[in-house]
Amino acid sequence: MARPTAAYRPRRLQLRDGREATLRAIDPTDAPEIAQAFERLTSESRYSRFMQHKRQLDPAALDRGVHPRPGRDFAFVATIPVDDGIDIVGAAQYVRALEDDPTTCEFAITVAEDWRGSGLARQLLASLVRRARRDGYTRMEGSVIAGNSKMLALARKLGFKAHAEADDAGVVRVERAL
Amino acid sequence: MQKPWLAQYPPAVPAEIDFGPLASLKDVLDASCARFAERPAFNSMGTVMTFRQLDDASRAFAAWLQKVAGLKRGDRVALMMPNLLQYPVAMFGALRAGMVVVNVNPLYTPRELEHQLNDSGAVAIVVLENFAHTLEQVIRTTRLRVVVTTQVGDLLPPVKRLLTNAVVKYVKKMVPPWRLEGAIGFNRALAAGRARSLDEPTLTRADLAFLQYTGGTTGVAKGAMLSHGNMLANVLQVAAWMSPNLRDGVETVVIPLPLYHVFALTGCLSFFSKGAQAVLVANPRDLPAFIKTLREEPFSAIIGVNTLFRALLEASDSGTVDWSRLKLAVAGGMAVQHVVAHRWKQMTGVPLVEGYGLTESAPVAIANPVTIDEWSGQIGVPLPSTDAAILDDDGRPVALGEVGEISLRGPQVMRGYWNRPEETAHVFTADGWLRTGDMGVMDDRGSIRITDRKKDMIVVSGFKVFPNEIEDVLTMHSGVLEAAAIGVHDDRSGETVKVVVVRKDPALSESELLAHCKQHLTGYKMPRIVEFRDEPLPKTNIGKILRRELRDGGTAASAAPAPADRG
Secondary structure (H helix, E strand, C coil), rough: CCCCCCCCCCCCEEECCEEEEEEEECHHHHHHHHHHHHHHHHHHHHHHHHCCCCCCHHHHHHHHHHCCCCCCCEEEEEEEEEEEEEEEEHHHHHHHHEEEEEEEEEEEEECCCHHHCHHHHHHHHHHHHHHHCCCCCCEEEEEEEEEHHHHHHHHHHHCCCEEECCEEEEEEEEEECC | CCCHHHHHHHCCCCCCCCCCCCCCHHHHHHHHHHHHHCCCEEEEECEEEEEHHHHHHHHHHHHHHHHHHHCCCCEEEEEECCCCHHHHHHHHHHHCCCEEEEEECCCCCCHHHHHHHHHHCCCEEEEEEHHHHHHHHHHCCCCCCEEEEECCCCCCCCCHHHHHHHHHHCCCCCCCCCCCCEEEEEHHHHHHHHCCCCCCCCCCCCEEEEEEEEEECCCCCCEEEEHHHHHHHHHHHHHHHCCCCCHHHHCCEEECCCCCCCHHHHHHHHHHHHCEEEEEEECCCCCHHHHHHHHCCCCEEEEEEEHHHHHHHCCCCHHHHCCCCCEEECCCCCCCCCHHHHHHHHHCCCCEEEEEHHHHHEEEEEECCCCCCCCCCEEEEECCCEEEEECCCHHHHHHHCCCCEEEEEEECCCCEEECHHHHHHHHHHHCEEEEEEEEEEECCCEEEEEEEEECEEEEECEEEEEEHHHHHHHHHHHCCEEEEEEEEEECCCCEEEEEEEEEECCCHHHHHEEEEEHCCCHHHHCCCEEECCCCCCEEECCCCCCCHHHHHHHHHHHHCCCCCCCC
């Protein structure tokens, strides 16, 4: 069953468009950078992530996000170096979907606008799948806005099956066995 | 491709439409004006405009746009008015000068108007004075350089004109003060245009005719690019479809739906192509005036939406209307309720003929044959030259009788969304099918029934409302922490907007929130039910909102409507 997994060693990502980013596990000290990355997102991107209009990041949720519970939750960030340190250009996480069900996790991915189309989202999702498997999960699922065709196409490419959510026409549920 | 539905076509309806020599809506205008010259084309407030008068006035307006205002072919011209004689004059005027018409809902708030003007890049607008104050608030941030203002009575006979304009302005006080630098009156523009000669461009089916705005799931309205070919095709398709019940040059159709809405627009143009007189109703919510019009103008056809037919059935004096000449009643825009269809047939003796389409298909793609005896409960069969298929998520046809997404192909289907290649790519399959977002089944005779909706959308009296836009407006208010909009059933409008709100400011009241909404949302988008919650909105563990749980928990609270006026 689920047991805490080893620490994740940072990795260089070589992207399709020639750019590079560092992929590593999230750290509590990332909180201010996550908040800044959120500020840079368009309202449309925020809507895709939270499925509602979010003007600010909720401090409690941010705190939970940078403190994943080992063996249950995990979060990656993709960073690039900038003058004052780093920028986070992508983030991906999974959490246990239902607290009393250790088999299934739920995922979410966000990529900065100017890093779309670089293949970063694909690397993030593929890394999530591998990591969730090591955490003992056997199923991964996620909710995607029905109009988010790029995310749906990516999920299909990585072996997820999509089906309409009952009673919610705006959302597509994607899932796969791990 | 097999078309099992062709067997259901009445003998007079062809499988394919024939464009003949027609290449544009201008050719439809020319043909009807030549053939029906002295017949009434439009009728508003008891005043008739003949086909010849429309020809003259629209030519004058076209000449003014071209020679005086200096507009070029392809320039966008916004029209912001209800159903008045000025509408067909300005619309045909802009089209015959080669310009692109952008229809604007006159009840738009400044926020909505600004978006549409800027997205379309409109350089000219014709606006009814009653709404000029809205335009005044945003005009500086638009590309508009030509403003034509009109008063309600401008095209009525002289005495009636003065009287009507005075009553609207001074008695009913329906014209809030406004000031627009350099604006010119409609009649002055017409007079100046009559003194010029129009260089009529040769229009082809590829030329853009309308940017017709429709809501988007991302919360901003987008313009469907409807070419002359798209519009012409749908006019010919609908005219052919109606031909078993209608004769050329003798009919009168009542148009109580706004012409800025594509269903009324194309419907009206189809009747126009058959030489019918269109009786324009500017405000069908004024039921006594609407019924008075129905009593005074003998009519043989009417178009409407379920909400409107229902209102007519419920009106106490609808029995005083003479329905005996009625041959055709067309319903679109939203699902028809069984009880409405049943009572309509009882009252008028004529069934509601339901059709289906989208702004993106100009709009009619599927309809019941006009020769039916009873409302069918289905949306019908594809029109001539139209293909419909039921597709799965990957764009492959499902087996007969199985549910999938209703998808369309045909000459009426738009080229795409204005300046939005990504959304255009998303709405078409790889094989070029337009995805409607509606789920349905087709039976072995080719009849289609809607089962569900794929898009997160609320349809209020035939108008589409997207939750995203409502939530955006709600969260603009500093007292709101979280908000979600959902559609709930409503006997009158089909669906109505309900919002669930978590407050940041516990003192925020329902009336204050609705007042805020009213500044940014036109009437049909307004929330009718407001539910405040103290606990956060339901979410998945990763923080995505669970709308379906709002729906489950929300039905009980939906009994008490918000005290907002029906816009």
